[in-house]
Amino acid sequence: MEFTFNLFVWRPCAAIWLWIALVLLLQNGRGVVSSSKYLIGLGSYDITGPAADVNMMGYANTEQIASGVHIRLRARTFIVAEPQGNRVVFVNLDACMASQLVTVKVIERLKARYGDLYTEKNVAISGIHTHAGPGGYLQYVTYIITSLGFVRQSFDVLVDGIEKSIVEAHENLQPGSILVSKGELLDAGVSRSPSAYLNNPATERSKYKYDVDKDMTLLKFVSDKWGPIGSFNWFATHGTSMSRTNSLISGDNKGAAARFMEDWFEQNGTRSSYFNGLGADEILQRVTNIITDLPDKYHELLELAASFQSPPGRPAARIQSVARRVRGSLRQANKPRFVSAFCQSNCGDVSPNVLGAFCVDTGLPCDFNHSTCGGKNELCYGRGPGYPDEFESTRIIGERQFGKAVDLFNKASEQLIGKVDYRHTYIDFSQLNVTLPKKEGGFEVVKTCPAAMGFGFAAGTTDGPGAFDFKQGDDKGNPFWMLVRNLLKTPDNEQIDCQHPKPILLDTGEMKEPYDWAPSILPIQILRIGQLVILSVPGEFTTMAGRRLRDAVKSALTSGGHGDFTSNVHVVIAGLTNTYSQYVTTFEEYEVQRYEGASTLYGPHTLSAYIQEFKKLAGAIISSQPVEAGPQPPDLLEKQISLLTPVVMDGTPLGVNFGDVSSDVPQNSTFKRGNLVTVSFRSACPRNDLMTEGTFALVEILQGNDIWVPAYDDDDFCLRFKWSRPSKFSPRSQATIEWRIPESTPPGVYRIKHFGASKSLLGSIRHFTGDDEGIRTFEKGNDVTVHQVSEESDNDSGPPPRFERYRDFNDLPMDTDTG
Numbered sequence: 001m002e003f004t005f006n007l008f009v010w011r012p013c014a015a016i017w018l019w020i021a022l023v024l025l026l027q028n029g030r031g032v033v034s035s036s037k038y039l040i041g042l043g044s045y046d047i048t049g050p051a052a053d054v055n056m057m058g059y060a061n062t063e064q065i066a067s068g069v070h071i072r073l074r075a076r077t078f079i080v081a082e083p084q085g086n087r088v089v090f091v092n093l094d095a096c097m098a099s100q101l102v103t104v105k106v107i108e109r110l111k112a113r114y115g116d117l118y119t120e121k122n123v124a125i126s127g128i129h130t131h132a133g134p135g136g137y138l139q140y141v142t143y144i145i146t147s148l149g150f151v152r153q154s155f156d157v158l159v160d161g162i163e164k165s166i167v168e169a170h171e172n173l174q175p176g177s178i179l180v181s182k183g184e185l186l187d188a189g190v191s192r193s194p195s196a197y198l199n200n201p202a203t204e205r206s207k208y209k210y211d212v213d214k215d216m217t218l219l220k221f222v223s224d225k226w227g228p229i230g231s232f233n234w235f236a237t238h239g240t241s242m243s244r245t246n247s248l249i250s251g252d253n254k255g256a257a258a259r260f261m262e263d264w265f266e267q268n269g270t271r272s273s274y275f276n277g278l279g280a281d282e283i284l285q286r287v288t289n290i291i292t293d294l295p296d297k298y299h300e301l302l303e304l305a306a307s308f309q310s311p312p313g314r315p316a317a318r319i320q321s322v323a324r325r326v327r328g329s330l331r332q333a334n335k336p337r338f339v340s341a342f343c344q345s346n347c348g349d350v351s352p353n354v355l356g357a358f359c360v361d362t363g364l365p366c367d368f369n370h371s372t373c374g375g376k377n378e379l380c381y382g383r384g385p386g387y388p389d390e391f392e393s394t395r396i397i398g399e400r401q402f403g404k405a406v407d408l409f410n411k412a413s414e415q416l417i418g419k420v421d422y423r424h425t426y427i428d429f430s431q432l433n434v435t436l437p438k439k440e441g442g443f444e445v446v447k448t449c450p451a452a453m454g455f456g457f458a459a460g461t462t463d464g465p466g467a468f469d470f471k472q473g474d475d476k477g478n479p480f481w482m483l484v485r486n487l488l489k490t491p492d493n494e495q496i497d498c499q500h501p502k503p504i505l506l507d508t509g510e511m512k513e514p515y516d517w518a519p520s521i522l523p524i525q526i527l528r529i530g531q532l533v534i535l536s537v538p539g540e541f542t543t544m545a546g547r548r549l550r551d552a553v554k555s556a557l558t559s560g561g562h563g564d565f566t567s568n569v570h571v572v573i574a575g576l577t578n579t580y581s582q583y584v585t586t587f588e589e590y591e592v593q594r595y596e597g598a599s600t601l602y603g604p605h606t607l608s609a610y611i612q613e614f615k616k617l618a619g620a621i622i623s624s625q626p627v628e629a630g631p632q633p634p635d636l637l638e639k640q641i642s643l644l645t646p647v648v649m650d651g652t653p654l655g656v657n658f659g660d661v662s663s664d665v666p667q668n669s670t671f672k673r674g675n676l677v678t679v680s681f682r683s684a685c686p687r688n689d690l691m692t693e694g695t696f697a698l699v700e701i702l703q704g705n706d707i708w709v710p711a712y713d714d715d716d717f718c719l720r721f722k723w724s725r726p727s728k729f730s731p732r733s734q735a736t737i738e739w740r741i742p743e744s745t746p747p748g749v750y751r752i753k754h755f756g757a758s759k760s761l762l763g764s765i766r767h768f769t770g771d772d773e774g775i776r777t778f779e780k781g782n783d784v785t786v787h788q789v790s791e792e793s794d795n796d797s798g799p800p801p802r803f804e805r806y807r808d809f810n811d812l813p814m815d816t817d818t819g
Helices: 002-036 100-114 152-171 252-269 272-276 280-284 298-306 319-323 390-411 479-488 493-499 543-561 587-592 606-623
Strands: 038-046 052-057 065-069 074-081 087-093 123-127 174-184 215-223 227-234 339-343 356-359 380-383 420-428 433-437 443-447 504-506 521-529 532-536 570-574 661-663 670-673 676-683 697-703 707-713 719-724 733-740 748-759 765-771 775-777 788-793
Touching: 038 152, 038 215, 038 227, 038 339, 074 152, 074 227, 074 252, 074 339, 087 152, 087 339, 087 420, 087 521, 100 123, 100 152, 123 532, 174 390, 215 390, 227 390, 227 570, 252 339, 252 390, 319 765, 339 390, 420 606, 433 606, 479 504, 493 504, 521 606, 532 543, 543 570, 543 606, 587 606, 676 748, 697 719, 697 733, 733 748
Parallel strands: 087 123, 227 339, 532 570, 670 788, 775 788
Antiparallel strands: 038 074, 038 174, 052 065, 065 719, 074 087, 174 215, 215 227, 356 380, 420 521, 433 443, 521 532, 661 676, 676 733, 697 707, 697 748, 719 733, 748 765, 748 775
16 A cells, blocks of 8 residues: 555656656767767769879979879768768878868868858868879979979869869768778888988887888778768878889879779678678689670680771760760769778878889999988889889789778777867968977977978989989088079078078078969868867878877877867878978988988978977867967969960871771780780870860770670779870870780670870860770680680789779660770
């Protein structure tokens, strides 16, 4: 009775408390959901610039002029947003670096389209540091001298592509989660300035196992609807697997890795076997065989192949280049494409040429301190793992990054949970006061300097040596070159003292004619996604400089019990972001004046300045306080000068069409897997049309009797598009397409096509296409005949098989004409 009575009396109160508890639980639940679930969107767009006549950005080699395509360049974007709160944008460019002018114009377009949703505060644009992309898109004189000034075409394709990749990511926003994973990759980078690294304190060096960072940090984006839709990772190694003499546009090792991983996922990731943790070697052996109805008999295939002859070149609509490419936007249009980016980090002193640096004349290791051979820097070159084949080195280093990324992708389990936030400011690095602790106690105030480059800068690196008698580690200078320097600008005593011990070769920060030679105002930025913090830096930090910056920011975020960060915060450096200001070394490395120290523009206290200012941004995030915008960088677009001559016209000999085959595969020749197939066409300058989201070159396989299906295009590692003209001012030109037949190529009948655009003397552009007569590949042991590929390879020294990925031919309108 008592129990019943008490239950009856307390039932209303219990019900009230139950409802209160449920409300609190729901409110808390919303907090958990909003802090652990995001809106995520990924996008990608072609940014391949002019593949002819334009100097490549990175090596500052005036003779390195673009003349074709190795693999295409892309802008890849992720957006992460709180459903009702902040959002951040990160764009990874297959370009040497970000450009202040490009960033300014992209932000202007985004503001026109979205208002204040995307601004310089929450948008980061970062370069992978390939040295095989067209130059001329930066606004400061120093960085566009070798490209003969500003190249509008290089600039426009970047601005357009970045905007379109962000728009695609925005339109793809959907509920999802993000996983983070971290692991070591040991064989994709070595120190190219070990003597400078050794000048750092021994006690500091003893905290680290290696003299370069070996960690890769990867984000895995998982849509609630579609499952995994992309990954972005950060790992430090230079984009210099392709040498200073290469003339084909390429994303280098990181661009290759991105292509490998996107192809891998599209073929393997959507199947259940994707979760089985396949290794990279196993993945590379996988192949999709699209041949469903090969003739059973050998002679039937030969008869079929013989029925196709090389037709004359003919006019074509530009859309054919887009529609026929292998990785078309029409493929699985209802599902977001998988986007994978291999981002750059603190790569300043990290080389992908992992075999070491050797003298080309003797084969002996280069001098340790100065990277010279008999006192000359020109003879000292780093060797990649595929030496002497730079394409093979690019593939191997790309493959190693890809393999680690797949491993981290499959193992990722830690979910990002927490706020989305950001801070951004502009800093004048030419005259910044920096407060430093003194060894004997107390503090001192030092200053950064106007930008200047030292003599060691002109010596280059083991990835790309300089010329004349410059050498790394030069802290004295040379009287002759000082006289040459003074013709441009003589630094005053204050600047000389400020930059000491750097002997100034170019006083770029104080050179203003015809406009600024170097930046003074730089952006710095922090993006936060839960327990991940991205530090956007506008330069190339060396290994130890990056470690000091990361440690300082992590300490600022986690110490003192302020904010919601814990010790498991992941801090990554996104190098070459939003603009470019060359290198950042430690104070001790700066004293050695190797290439990186000589290229640290703002003097010996540059790193301390970055640490000071980034700690301020970190403090603002913890306290939820805004930061001042800072002084605005200049917009120098209207001042740009271009000396690059335009395309006047294209021509062919009388009676010859654009697209005609000028050199076909030899008659009665034999091809095996691993062999090189070469076809040449009468062509026109690639600057007439960049074939954005299209292709200059295509390999097609015959399906049935008359349907040609795209198999490889100029975004495939095995296919190279090379362009040449007989003389500099000749209107005639030739396109050579080289196809290294992958080990996994299925038997069948193939043909090679070329797409191009010619310019008339009156300025009109006409598109054309041409194709060869067909390449026969068929399995018949060693008994092979005309244009045939046997099952056996000559050897294993060529590029290993790629993981084939074909567009389903039913997804596209097929051109059944033999042309």
